[in-house]
Structures are given as structure tokens and as C-alpha cells.
Amino acid sequence: MEVNDAVAPVTFEQVQEATQIALEALVAWETRHDTIAARKQSEAAIAALDERKKDLGIQTTSIMALRHPEKTKDIMKELEEVQEALEAEHDALTSVDPMADAPVEETRRALASAILFYTRTVTNKVSRLQTAVKDLTTLLDDHVPGLTPPDTSRMKEISRRSRHEDEVSGACEEGQCDNVQDQAKMANLKGELDEIRNLDKRDSELQRERTSLLRLAEKHYPELLLDEKWLRTIGIIRNAPPELSRLGVCDWCVICHDVYPINEGASCADGHFTCQECLSGSVRAATHPNAHVMVLRDGSMCCVVPDCKLVISGRAIGPVVPEQDFQNLIDIVRKHVERDTAAEQKLQLQRRLDAVLREHGIDPMMMQNHIRTIQNEVLNMAYYGQKHVVEQAWAEIRAQRLRQYMVEHIQDAVLRASVVEKLRPLLTPDIVGEDFNITNMMTSNLQSALVAAPSKLLQYYDVGFEQRLPVRDDVDFEHAAQFLAEGPRLDKD
Incomplete structure (x- = not known):
């Protein structure tokens, strides 16, 4: 069986079973074609001949045969036994081809199963280990300074696409449509430009990626903020501010953990920032019964950080969320007011009724x-x-x-x-x-x-x-x- 023939995944039990079958076939094959017995018989016959000639006082058989031919008859029996043993060993070695019934198929199957199992298993484990190492490295980069400098490859790709879009847009504006060929070229350029604009929202994506890199550099690699060469790789020509967070340029959302400019969200008094999309989702969730988000009577929303008891003011939420979510926020506030007003009116009415009843005893x-x-x-x-x-x-x-x-x-x-x-x-x-x-x-x-x-x-x-x-x-x-x-x-x- 070829390795490529085993398409289905192989388990470790199947590998053990195939290996056991191959070992048993090899033992049976060696037993069938074993020449050790014939070789031992030849060695025993030669040893008997040596013992016999020592008894006759002759060192070698060849000298005895040349100088004392009359004594050859005394060792004739031993010589015949040696000849018969050698002929039997020769027959054992040449009569049968051992490769004719060799357990090649069983051996190949066992090897293929083992190779397939260990190849896939090791590959999967190595892949998981590589992913775990990559994730661990990313986490360590966020907490331990000096491990790995910020990766600007994604920033370069976004900048390249941005420049390409600008070039295509400029070509569309400067193009002439005097003939059919120019018109076709212009149509292709416009189609390419539309495709680029649909594939990526360059402004927000570029700004978000640049902000994330600057925040990481500010936290762990402050020397990069003074490196003009590195700053050019992320599209900044002039020197970047030394402390972005103190200047209030960007912040991290406590819900989605992405980086956003501060004008795209709102924060509580402790600075827990929530982006526009997460604020909108929280306002929509507050419109449902038993919502986990609490909107107060003045339109403020409780901070989502578990240990924070502060609120995000309604004045900060209103300009950030879309119009529909702002109307939902107003509806929630209106329900609070109506409920409080109804309770107050009921209390006043009950007091008036009690006063009338007491007046009549x-x-x-x-x-x-x-x-x-x-x-x-x-x-x-x-x-x-x-x-x-x-x-x-x-x-x-x-x-x-x-x-x-x-x-x-x-x-x-x-x-x-x-x-x-x-x-x-x-x-x-x-x-x-x-x-x-x-x-x-x-x-x-x-x-x-x-x-x-x-x-x-x-x-x-x-x-x-x-x-x-x-x-x-x-x-x-x-x-x-x-x-x-x-x-x-x-x-x-």
C-alpha cells in the first residue's frame, strides 16, 4: 500500500495492528528460509574432520593427501560427511528464492500507516504549538517591553492600497476620452477604483491601524516615536507626539478592545472608553425587558466595567450614537419620566382621598x-x-x-x-x-x-x-x- 493511498485518517491503534501483522509475517518468512541449521551441520562436519586428523598427527588434510595418500582412507568417512554437509548448505541457499514469498505487502502497509499517522499527528501538534507560541508572543509583547518591535507589515499594505487608490483616482481625473480605446481604458480604471473603495475603507482602517501601532510604541518602545524612518513606514512624516494617551488622541474600547479616536465614543469619569458601535448596541439592548444595560432617568448609562460605579452621561452618548439609537435613548428616558409622574400622581390622589375620608369621619x-x-x-x-x-x-x-x-x-x-x-x-x-x-x-x-x-x-x-x-x-x-x-x-x- 502506498502512503498516498491511505486517504482516511489513521489512528494509533491501526498503526499498532499493522505493525504486529508485519512482524508476524517477517518471523514466519525468516523461519521458512532459515539456513542456520545447514550451516551448523557443515561446521560440525568440519570440526569432526579436524579432530580426526589431529588423532593421526597430521596438521592439514592437503599435506596428508599429498605425502601420505595411504592414510586418506582413514578419514574418508569424515571427508564424505563434510562434502554432504556443504552440498546440503548449498542446496538450502540456492534451491529457493527467499524474496518470492517475502512479506513485502504487510511491511509496506505497516510503514505507510506509521508514516501517515505520525506525519499528520506531528504536523497538527506543531501547527497548534506554533499558533500557541504566536498568541503567547503577542500577549507578551503587550505586557513586557522590548521583546518584539511593532509589526508594520499590515500598515504598509494599507498604505500601499491607499496610494494605489490615489493613483487610480488621479488617472481617472486626468484621462481623456477622445477615442474608443481611451473610453474603454477609462471604464476599466473606474471599475478598478470602485472595487478598491468597496474592498477597504481606507480612512478609518488606516487611522485605526496607525493609532494601534503608535499606542503600542508609546507603551513599550518609546524610542520608535523619535525614529523618523520607522514613522515613515506607518505614514507619519513629522515626529509623532511623545504621549498620545495624555493628549487624548485615541483610547481602547472596554467592550470590543479595539482602538478608536476619542471622538468616536464616550467615557465615564474614570476614563473607561466605549466606542460608538458598542454604545449603540448597549442602547438597543436597554430597550428590551430585563436588559443587562441600565439607562438612568437623565439618559446616562452605567459603565460596563464591573468594578466601576460611575456613569456615562447622556450628553456624551447623544452626539455619538446614530439617530435611531438616539431616539431609543429618548424613549427610555420618556418611560422613566412617565413612570415617575404616574407614581407621583397616584400618591397625590391617594392623599387627597384620605383627606376627604378623614373629613367625613x-x-x-x-x-x-x-x-x-x-x-x-x-x-x-x-x-x-x-x-x-x-x-x-x-x-x-x-x-x-x-x-x-x-x-x-x-x-x-x-x-x-x-x-x-x-x-x-x-x-x-x-x-x-x-x-x-x-x-x-x-x-x-x-x-x-x-x-x-x-x-x-x-x-x-x-x-x-x-x-x-x-x-x-x-x-x-x-x-x-x-x-x-x-x-x-x-x-x-
Whole structure:
């Protein structure tokens, strides 16, 4: 298997499996073609021949064969064994081609798997390590002076594109359109210029990149601010100010951590700067319920820095954010004012009502408790189908209370007639009933109504309320009138 054939990623377990298969195939192949046994047999035969000739007192076999041929017969057996052993070893070495069944495929597969696995693994780990080293170097450059000078390559590229745009723009302005060829050339130049302007916003990008480099140089490499050659690489001909932050040229946004000119954002009193885009996003977020951004009644916004308790004033936010976000800010302030005004009006109205109730000898707290009790009991009625009966009972109670007030507090007939005329348009049937006659002020009618009205009303209430306020013959009219003074009007729905 070729290395390039293994397209799918290889795991370490697959590498181990392929290596084990290759090792087993190699061991079996070596066992099949092993010549050690034949070689050992030849060595044993030669050793036996040497021992035999030593017994005969002959040092070498060749001298014995030449000088003492008659003694050769004594070692003939050993010579034949040596010959047979050498022939067997020769046959073992030449009879079979060991490469014919060599485990080449298994070995190649194991090597390919190992190479593929370690190549990809090492490459990925090295790539991650390089990225980590680059990030760590960048972080160290921001905190430790003198490690690496600021990289101006991006600044040079932006400047190059800016110069190219200027050149194309100048060529478009100076070009002549006398013939077709010039017109085609002019069209191409205009198209190239439009493409350049669409690809990059050179002014803001160039300013932001230059500001970032100057801020880094100011913080860690102040000597570069005096180096005219380095300043020219970022497009500054004259010497740069020695301290940009003290002059208020730029600042870092506490949300997006980018560098912006100070006129493109706002800061709190501690100098925590927020850029225009982040301010707009914060204002839009404040329009939603349960927003994490808090806009106060005067239009100021709480600083987003966790430990900062200061605010960014509304006067600083207004000129920075777009028109739509400014309208959102005004809407938030308007809601604050409306909510505070409504609460103040409600408080003043409650105070006036309490004063009127005290003027007539009624405790406001007791009245509110009675009203809440009646409202709760009406909401807990068991017979909602008889709502019209409950409405009639309340209307009768209101009418009888009005009659009682007229009899007890307005004794003068002329004044009573004037009050009746003023109240007549307000006393509609849904308030005092269909059969109400304001001129009837008989005390007997009041007593009979106060006895009958609670009986009508309580027969539709739950048992618990009936037990708390049972209907009796000896009704305390003063307590009943005070208790049932202001019954709630039930909705027609």
C-alpha cells in the first residue's frame, strides 16, 4: 500500500495492528528460509574432520593427501560427511528464492500507516504549538517591553492600497476620452477604483491601524516615536507626539478592545472608553425587558466595567450614537419620566382621598381593608351566572348610602336641591340602579335597604364569607353602611 493511498485518517491503534501483522509475517518468512541449521551441520562436519586428523598427527588434510595418500582412507568417512554437509548448505541457499514469498505487502502497509499517522499527528501538534507560541508572543509583547518591535507589515499594505487608490483616482481625473480605446481604458480604471473603495475603507482602517501601532510604541518602545524612518513606514512624516494617551488622541474600547479616536465614543469619569458601535448596541439592548444595560432617568448609562460605579452621561452618548439609537435613548428616558409622574400622581390622589375620608369621619385604612375584602369575596363568588343580581345589590347599596348622606349632612332644602341637580347626570343606572329616585330620602327606605341588600348579596357568596358576616335581623346599620360604602363595579364582560 502506498502512503498516498491511505486517504482516511489513521489512528494509533491501526498503526499498532499493522505493525504486529508485519512482524508476524517477517518471523514466519525468516523461519521458512532459515539456513542456520545447514550451516551448523557443515561446521560440525568440519570440526569432526579436524579432530580426526589431529588423532593421526597430521596438521592439514592437503599435506596428508599429498605425502601420505595411504592414510586418506582413514578419514574418508569424515571427508564424505563434510562434502554432504556443504552440498546440503548449498542446496538450502540456492534451491529457493527467499524474496518470492517475502512479506513485502504487510511491511509496506505497516510503514505507510506509521508514516501517515505520525506525519499528520506531528504536523497538527506543531501547527497548534506554533499558533500557541504566536498568541503567547503577542500577549507578551503587550505586557513586557522590548521583546518584539511593532509589526508594520499590515500598515504598509494599507498604505500601499491607499496610494494605489490615489493613483487610480488621479488617472481617472486626468484621462481623456477622445477615442474608443481611451473610453474603454477609462471604464476599466473606474471599475478598478470602485472595487478598491468597496474592498477597504481606507480612512478609518488606516487611522485605526496607525493609532494601534503608535499606542503600542508609546507603551513599550518609546524610542520608535523619535525614529523618523520607522514613522515613515506607518505614514507619519513629522515626529509623532511623545504621549498620545495624555493628549487624548485615541483610547481602547472596554467592550470590543479595539482602538478608536476619542471622538468616536464616550467615557465615564474614570476614563473607561466605549466606542460608538458598542454604545449603540448597549442602547438597543436597554430597550428590551430585563436588559443587562441600565439607562438612568437623565439618559446616562452605567459603565460596563464591573468594578466601576460611575456613569456615562447622556450628553456624551447623544452626539455619538446614530439617530435611531438616539431616539431609543429618548424613549427610555420618556418611560422613566412617565413612570415617575404616574407614581407621583397616584400618591397625590391617594392623599387627597384620605383627606376627604378623614373629613367625613372615616378611617382610610379601614375603608381600604373593607374594599379589598369585598373585592376578594366578589372574585371568589361561586355563582358567576347570577352576576346581574350582584350588580343590582351593589347599585341598591350605593343608592341607599347616598340617601343617608343627603338626610344626615344636607339639611337645607335649597342646598339639597342644588346638590341633587349637580349629581343627577352622574347617577347613571349602572351606578345606582334603574329605579333610583334621588328625591326619595325616607329613613325607613334606608333601613329596609340596608337589611335587604346584604341578604341579596351574601346568598351568592361562598360559605366562608357567609360565616364571617351572617345575615341577622338586628343589623348594625352604621357598621353595614361603612362596610358596604364603596362596592366595586363589576365588568359587563
